[in-house]
Amino acid sequence: MRSWLSTTLLRHQLSVPVILAAVILAVYYPALLSGVHPIDDPGIIAFYSASPSLSSIFLPGTGYYYRPLLEFTYYLDNRLWGMEPGIMHLENILLHVANSLLVYLLARRAFTRFDEKSRVIPLTAALLFALHPINVEAVAWIAGRSDPLLSLFALSALYYWLKWLEEPYWRDMVVALLLLVAGLLTKETALAFGAVLSLFALTWPGFATRRQRITTVILLAGAGVLLLFSAVAVRSGTSALSRFVSISEMQLLQGTWQALIALGFYARKLIVPLPLNSAITSVHPIYGLLGVALFPALLLIYRRIRSSGVLLISAVLCILPAILVAVKQIAWTPFAERYLYLPTAFLVLGLLGIAETWRRKYSAALLIVVVLILCGASRASFRRNLIWKDPLSFLQDAVAKSPDFGSLYYSLGGVLMQNGEIDQAATAFATADRLNQRGSMRYPIKASIMGALLAKGKPLEARTYFFQTFNKKQDAPEDFLELLYKADGKRLESLGKNERLLLAQDLLETLELLNQKKPDPFWFYRSGQISLHVGDNVRGVDFFRRAYSSAPIDAHYRPAARMYLEKLEHAK
Numbered sequence: 001m002r003s004w005l006s007t008t009l010l011r012h013q014l015s016v017p018v019i020l021a022a023v024i025l026a027v028y029y030p031a032l033l034s035g036v037h038p039i040d041d042p043g044i045i046a047f048y049s050a051s052p053s054l055s056s057i058f059l060p061g062t063g064y065y066y067r068p069l070l071e072f073t074y075y076l077d078n079r080l081w082g083m084e085p086g087i088m089h090l091e092n093i094l095l096h097v098a099n100s101l102l103v104y105l106l107a108r109r110a111f112t113r114f115d116e117k118s119r120v121i122p123l124t125a126a127l128l129f130a131l132h133p134i135n136v137e138a139v140a141w142i143a144g145r146s147d148p149l150l151s152l153f154a155l156s157a158l159y160y161w162l163k164w165l166e167e168p169y170w171r172d173m174v175v176a177l178l179l180l181v182a183g184l185l186t187k188e189t190a191l192a193f194g195a196v197l198s199l200f201a202l203t204w205p206g207f208a209t210r211r212q213r214i215t216t217v218i219l220l221a222g223a224g225v226l227l228l229f230s231a232v233a234v235r236s237g238t239s240a241l242s243r244f245v246s247i248s249e250m251q252l253l254q255g256t257w258q259a260l261i262a263l264g265f266y267a268r269k270l271i272v273p274l275p276l277n278s279a280i281t282s283v284h285p286i287y288g289l290l291g292v293a294l295f296p297a298l299l300l301i302y303r304r305i306r307s308s309g310v311l312l313i314s315a316v317l318c319i320l321p322a323i324l325v326a327v328k329q330i331a332w333t334p335f336a337e338r339y340l341y342l343p344t345a346f347l348v349l350g351l352l353g354i355a356e357t358w359r360r361k362y363s364a365a366l367l368i369v370v371v372l373i374l375c376g377a378s379r380a381s382f383r384r385n386l387i388w389k390d391p392l393s394f395l396q397d398a399v400a401k402s403p404d405f406g407s408l409y410y411s412l413g414g415v416l417m418q419n420g421e422i423d424q425a426a427t428a429f430a431t432a433d434r435l436n437q438r439g440s441m442r443y444p445i446k447a448s449i450m451g452a453l454l455a456k457g458k459p460l461e462a463r464t465y466f467f468q469t470f471n472k473k474q475d476a477p478e479d480f481l482e483l484l485y486k487a488d489g490k491r492l493e494s495l496g497k498n499e500r501l502l503l504a505q506d507l508l509e510t511l512e513l514l515n516q517k518k519p520d521p522f523w524f525y526r527s528g529q530i531s532l533h534v535g536d537n538v539r540g541v542d543f544f545r546r547a548y549s550s551a552p553i554d555a556h557y558r559p560a561a562r563m564y565l566e567k568l569e570h571a572k
Helices: 015-033 043-047 052-056 068-081 085-110 119-130 135-139 142-166 170-184 187-202 208-233 241-245 252-271 287-304 305-328 336-358 363-389 391-401 406-418 422-435 439-455 457-468 478-492 499-517 521-533 538-552 559-572
Strands: none
Touching: 015 085, 015 119, 015 135, 015 363, 043 068, 043 142, 052 068, 052 478, 068 085, 068 142, 085 119, 085 135, 085 142, 085 336, 119 363, 135 142, 135 241, 135 252, 135 336, 135 363, 142 187, 142 336, 170 187, 170 439, 187 208, 187 305, 187 336, 252 287, 252 305, 252 336, 252 422, 305 391, 336 363, 363 391, 391 406, 406 422, 406 439, 422 439, 439 457, 439 478, 457 478, 478 499, 478 521, 499 521, 521 559, 538 559
């Protein structure tokens, strides 16, 4: 190991960035071919492809979350390369490279005994972070970008914060605080990172005076309290933060135990991440005991190796928002691996300090353990990237690990439909409907069931299912009315004259409702065609005239509407 420390290769300034970039690209290159993931990614692509205004991104109160810097990156994705998935995945990977490099730089700064010739140990910490399997979800998923982007600002802020603690130049402190603000504008959970900076200010060695440290802690605490107060007072869609801090519905003792369970589970995931699963809905209560045991363990480490103790406590502080999500059941999955992206950085830094104290005594053993861990992590991360690359494999894996999660079957059914496996898709949608416990998913699932019936060539069964779901047409959303229109349209040709006349009237009623709920001149055009089909030329003329006059100039049906109109008026 001593020979590694003096290699010419690692002495070059670009050696570490090149090694990190090469290793990460080798493991994560399947993500470049992942395309658009069926969960959340389509919504992002559709929304930003519509070119929203900058005001809707930067002004609060216009969205479910207030994450303007994150949204701005998607805005630029649309402006620069048209939401090309491969490039968007590359951005996530490059963010991961940058964060891995920041872990290396923090290791060098936090443990100053690593001189210029000693780069292997900090590089090992960076590689552990870069290859940790728990980070695959945040990097390989377009919608997971919030955590790598937040970490970029948070780790950069900590770097300048340590510079300020070591040599208290106010410029470094201001840069650190500005980066913290950038993190807050990326994801509201960055509020917990303010506690991390306060912890470092109170415990980390350096030449910053006690007065300077206490002043900055008071400043951070005051800003945090003000932000919390604003979030609770507003309690609107401006920020998801208000849902984190509201505790009026939560029983204190029950909530505390649930928090300990979540803490223990996440602690285990950081150390032993396998099996990986992106749809974790519940965990075993036994993890609560691990959560309890974590506190004396951290205290012991802090007393023996203060630097490692501070770093590991920081990891726990960064996990706090994820614990609140689990307790409050805010997100669609109460537990998520992507929430551990930033805590992983503090974990490897904390372990680096512990390993450094053991290096002289157990040098050979440590080297073997580290090599084995890196090899195992590389293999696990690469295999996980391969699963993320194929949506069907990903969803089948998630369903196998979370068989009671209804929303997964809904997504699985959508992928199966795209692949033309209609029967399997119908089974998946039926399972999703049976297991679903989310009110927001009820209609999307039922619409998919109806769509599967149409795809199987069963329009009458689709119509029957519609009226099993709704007592009357007026109660149905427009997507169901469109499906009903398609189902009845397919039946029209197969009916006798009298039945066809009745169904045509029914179709015209459906199209009228559709135009009320979702105004579109195309519905007039289709109403005109149906009127002609049953011999009602008078109504047909009216519908075609309305379609032609109100259709966009480039509408594909506008010339046909004009042709019908001229033909009918000439015949008249």
